Amino acid sequence: MSATASRPTLEAVAERAGVSRATVSRVVNGAHGVRAALAERVRRAVEELGYVPNQAARSLVTRRHDAVAVVAAEPETRVFADPYFAQQLRGISKELTAHDNQLVLLLTEGREDHARVGRYLAGGHVDGALVFSLHLDDPLPGLVRDAGVPTVFGGRPGWDDGRDDVVYVDSDNRGGARDAVRHLAGLGRTRIAHITGPLDQTSAADRLAGFRDVRAGADPGLVARGDFTSGGGERAMRELLARCPDLDAVFAANDLTAAGALRVLRERGRRVPDDVAVVGFDDMLPVAEQTDPPLTTVRQDIEGMGRLMARLLLRGPDRGAGAEESTATAPDTPSGVVLPTTLIRRASA
Amino acid sequence: MSATASRPTLEAVAERAGVSRATVSRVVNGAHGVRAALAERVRRAVEELGYVPNQAARSLVTRRHDAVAVVAAEPETRVFADPYFAQQLRGISKELTAHDNQLVLLLTEGREDHARVGRYLAGGHVDGALVFSLHLDDPLPGLVRDAGVPTVFGGRPGWDDGRDDVVYVDSDNRGGARDAVRHLAGLGRTRIAHITGPLDQTSAADRLAGFRDVRAGADPGLVARGDFTSGGGERAMRELLARCPDLDAVFAANDLTAAGALRVLRERGRRVPDDVAVVGFDDMLPVAEQTDPPLTTVRQDIEGMGRLMARLLLRGPDRGAGAEESTATAPDTPSGVVLPTTLIRRASA
DNA sequence: TCCCGCGCCGGGAGCGCTCTCTCCCGCCCG
DNA sequence: CGGGCGGGAGAGAGCGCTCCCGGCGCGGGA
Numbered sequence: 231m232s233a234t235a236s237r238p239t240l241e242a243v244a245e246r247a248g249v250s251r252a253t254v255s256r257v258v259n260g261a262h263g264v265r266a267a268l269a270e271r272v273r274r275a276v277e278e279l280g281y282v283p284n285q286a287a288r289s290l291v292t293r294r295h296d297a298v299a300v301v302a303a304e305p306e307t308r309v310f311a312d313p314y315f316a317q318q319l320r321g322i323s324k325e326l327t328a329h330d331n332q333l334v335l336l337l338t339e340g341r342e343d344h345a346r347v348g349r350y351l352a353g354g355h356v357d358g359a360l361v362f363s364l365h366l367d368d369p370l371p372g373l374v375r376d377a378g379v380p381t382v383f384g385g386r387p388g389w390d391d392g393r394d395d396v397v398y399v400d401s402d403n404r405g406g407a408r409d410a411v412r413h414l415a416g417l418g419r420t421r422i423a424h425i426t427g428p429l430d431q432t433s434a435a436d437r438l439a440g441f442r443d444v445r446a447g448a449d450p451g452l453v454a455r456g457d458f459t460s461g462g463g464e465r466a467m468r469e470l471l472a473r474c475p476d477l478d479a480v481f482a483a484n485d486l487t488a489a490g491a492l493r494v495l496r497e498r499g500r501r502v503p504d505d506v507a508v509v510g511f512d513d514m515l516p517v518a519e520q521t522d523p524p525l526t527t528v529r530q531d532i533e534g535m536g537r538l539m540a541r542l543l544l545r546g547p548d549r550g551a552g553a554e555e556s557t558a559t560a561p562d563t564p565s566g567v568v569l570p571t572t573l574i575r576r577a578s579a
Numbered sequence: 580m581s582a583t584a585s586r587p588t589l590e591a592v593a594e595r596a597g598v599s600r601a602t603v604s605r606v607v608n609g610a611h612g613v614r615a616a617l618a619e620r621v622r623r624a625v626e627e628l629g630y631v632p633n634q635a636a637r638s639l640v641t642r643r644h645d646a647v648a649v650v651a652a653e654p655e656t657r658v659f660a661d662p663y664f665a666q667q668l669r670g671i672s673k674e675l676t677a678h679d680n681q682l683v684l685l686l687t688e689g690r691e692d693h694a695r696v697g698r699y700l701a702g703g704h705v706d707g708a709l710v711f712s713l714h715l716d717d718p719l720p721g722l723v724r725d726a727g728v729p730t731v732f733g734g735r736p737g738w739d740d741g742r743d744d745v746v747y748v749d750s751d752n753r754g755g756a757r758d759a760v761r762h763l764a765g766l767g768r769t770r771i772a773h774i775t776g777p778l779d780q781t782s783a784a785d786r787l788a789g790f791r792d793v794r795a796g797a798d799p800g801l802v803a804r805g806d807f808t809s810g811g812g813e814r815a816m817r818e819l820l821a822r823c824p825d826l827d828a829v830f831a832a833n834d835l836t837a838a839g840a841l842r843v844l845r846e847r848g849r850r851v852p853d854d855v856a857v858v859g860f861d862d863m864l865p866v867a868e869q870t871d872p873p874l875t876t877v878r879q880d881i882e883g884m885g886r887l888m889a890r891l892l893l894r895g896p897d898r899g900a901g902a903e904e905s906t907a908t909a910p911d912t913p914s915g916v917v918l919p920t921t922l923i924r925r926a927s928a
Numbered sequence: 929t930c931c932c933g934c935g936c937c938g939g940g941a942g943c944g945c946t947c948t949c950t951c952c953c954g955c956c957c958g
Numbered sequence: 959c960g961g962g963c964g965g966g967a968g969a970g971a972g973c974g975c976t977c978c979c980g981g982c983g984c985g986g987g988a
Contacts, residue, residue, distance in 0.1 A: 237702075237703055239973095239974055239975085240974065240975065240976095241974080241975095249937080249938085250937065250938045250939075251938085251939090251974090251975080251976090252937070252938060252939080252940095252976080252977080253936085253937060253938075255975070255976060255977085256936095256937090256976095259976090263935070263936065263937085264936075264937085265935095265936070265937090268936090268937085280701075282698060282701060282702035282703070283702070283974085283975075284639070284702075284703070284973085284974050284975070285635075285702065285704050286634075286635045286636075286638035286639045286644070286973085286974080286975090287635075287639050287943090287973070287974035287975040287976085288974080288975055288976075289635035289943095289975090290633070290635045290636050290639055290943045290944065290945085290973090290974080290975070290976090291942080291943045291974090291975055291976045291977080292943090292975085292976065292977095293943085295635070297683075300684075304669065313662060313665075315665060316662075316664060316665050319684070319686070320653065320686060323684065323685075323686040324686075324688075327686075327692070327695070332683055332699075332704075333683065333684045333685075334646075334681055334682065334683055334684075335649075335668070335672065335682045335683075335684045336672075336682075337668070337669060337672040337673075337676075337682075339673075343676070346676070349631060350681075352629070352631060353586075353631035353632075353633075353634070354586055354631070354633070355634050355681075460865075460868070460869065486865065489869055493871075514865070516809075516835065516863070516865055516866050517865050517866075517869060519809070520809065520838055520866065520869060520870070521869070522871065588943095588944055588945085589944065589945065589946095590944080590945095598967075598968085599967065599968045599969075600944090600945080600946090600968085600969095601946080601947080601967070601968060601969080602966090602967060602968075604945070604946060604947085605966095605967090608946090612965070612966060612967090613966075613967085614966070614967090617966090617967085632944085632945075633943085633944050633945070635943085635944080635945090636943070636944035636945040636946085636973090637944080637945055637946075638945090638973095639943090639944080639945070639946090639973045639974065639975085640944090640945055640946045640947080640972080640973045641945085641946065641947095641973090642973085
């Protein structure tokens with residue numbers, strides 16, 4: 231299996247350098263209390279032998295793995311979050327790499343996978359977990375909690391019931407939505423509609439909340455339900471047009487939805503943005519730039535979210551991560567971190 | 580770190596079941612030579628204690644890790660391959676999961692990362708590697724080879740000179756391109772142009788080769804160079820239109836390119852498909868379905884590629900010539916497996 | 929001068945598991 | 959009825975590493 235002829239051990243390095251295993255070990259993990267001359271000799275031996283520490287042996291005694299699990303449910307990574315997830319992954323990867331941690335990817339699909347993930351996490355193979363859980367009824371969070379592993383969530387978990395032992399990173403869906411709607415209002419639009427995402431996802435719910443923040447008393451007929459797909463956007467747009475033919479702006483819960491809406495608007499002969507202004511969400515590039523006209527939308531710092539998740543995990547809210555011990559610590563590690571969004575102005579609004 | 584109070588060991592299970600460690604070990608790894616009654620008792624003890632084997636300890640002695648590294652360079656996962664890479668990852672994940680292997684994700688960016696990856700692979704932390712290497716001058720393949728780890732490549736490596744026993748999985752870029760061009764020809768088009776991808780990537784080169792297979796003696800002016808982006812597609816399309824105003828079909832190296840071409844064609848008042856038929860490649864859904872008109876394109880089984888890569892690796896790439904149901908590849912392409920593509924007909928051609 | 933203390937280094941005991949080797953017991957065959 | 963044989967179970971030796979502890983040499987204070 232491991233192909234190469236037996237790799238050199240600490241022992242071998244020690245012998246070559248004429249010191250003990252302990253000394254080599256000290257040098258290898260950040261020399262400290264070793265005379266410079268000796269340390270140098272050890273380093274040379276390491277170099278010459280091409281020594282690489284055996285992580286398994288190390289973990290066995292330290293009980294640390296320098297590895298973090300990233301858990302995501304299949305559907306997320308598929309439907310709407312594709313480039314999204316990849317970008318978060320990139321952010322996570324960078325941060326982990328910077329701290330010499332490995333990234334173990336766990337993609338789940340269906341119930342049995344959940345059990346598997348639970349077992350894996352509980353098995354103590356990793357030092358922590360980054361979990362993407364976008365649905366209200368997602369079983370993952372519970373599993374992870376039972377596993378007793380330090381965890382940071384990506385996206386606000388639906389069951390964030392105020393317990394502050396839940397650490398998550400999200401972008402400011404609500405604030406971003408407010409910005410989008412205010413932008414439309416600032417354009418002088420008065421009949422602003424909203425196509426939601428699937429409301430069992432917190433991001434969709436939060437965007438709707440943001441819309442309502444700004445258009446408090448708006449005609450409820452101006453809100454139609456979508457599902458983060460372009461097909462859903464088309465359907466919702468038709469519905470809206472039927473109910474409120476006089477609408478002059480649409481805030482779509484994501485870019486795909488906006489693309490669908492755009493298509494229907496064109497088909498109905500409404501000019502964008504002249505007759506109807508449209509704003510999306512996500513700034514999913516291949517889509518937002520490709521639409522006609524290019525989409526004004528709300529951009530999130532997706533990679534930054536990933537980075538932050540990893541950083542929070544590594545900084546460790548741990549210590550108190552053991553389930554029951556009620557740490558009366560000062561809450562300077564916020565339970566939820568929300569990243570700002572920015573409105574990207576293109577031609578559609 | 581690993582939070583929970585010390586997890587139960589083999590020893591603990593053994594004690595509870597009233598047997599020796601060895602026996603528990605035998606039961607845990609596929610009972611074999613243990614009396615049913617005893618085995619059952621052990622299994623109960625495992626259950627009751629919630630025992631999970633310590634992978635580190637196991638690896639230490641077996642020298643296996645049941646883990647596979649997936650190595651990909653940043654730019655790939657970014658520019659063109661975003662949803663693409665995610666899908667392959669999904670396929671890989673499924674296959675690995677089915678064989679109880681973990682997926683360690685290594686994203687690289689820049690030279691120092693390469694060194695890091697090399698060290699990691701050489702460090703014997705994983706049983707094998709799946710490497711995505713699309714560029715001719717990619718340093719990754721060399722690194723991996725030096726690391727002496729069983730490897731399967733995703734995409735034909737540029738330096739596959741026919742001598743190397745390189746195992747890779749690719750989709751039939753050349754054949755798919757041929758299908759696309761034949762389809763255009765079958766539509767009665769006679770002035771068929773091609774917008775290439777960046778030709779330092781084998782996929783782009785192979786698609787160009789496929790185009791040439793069908794249009795052997797074609798006017799060289801009918802080939803323009805793109806870069807797999809929509810901007811590149813626009814530029815190339817303008818160029819083509821300037822050189823050959825009478826062209827009546829375009830085969831674009833990927834969907835993004837096609838989308839760019841489509842935009843230019845519309846801007847120039849050419850009707851698609853009436854005046855100019857357009858075919859893309861990839862069937863990148865958010866793009867291909869979103870264009871106007873929806874894009875006829877060549878679909879690859881991306882997830883299947885991922886799956887196959889993992890399967891080949893787990894099968895043990897060294898004895899790939901074994902008497903298995905190996906795919907029908909010519910022996911002169913030593914260990915490359917090429918997956919078929921299918922033409923998806925939509926409105927653009 | 930002696931002794932205490934401190935800074936470096938080596939010895940050794942495991943971490944939790946697998947695997948070989950040995951032992952034991954029951955059964956079959958001579 | 960005894961010896962050989964084979965299958966099932968246990969004992970023990972590590973895998974490569976970290977970390978505790980004890981020893982040793984040197985310097986400074988009494």
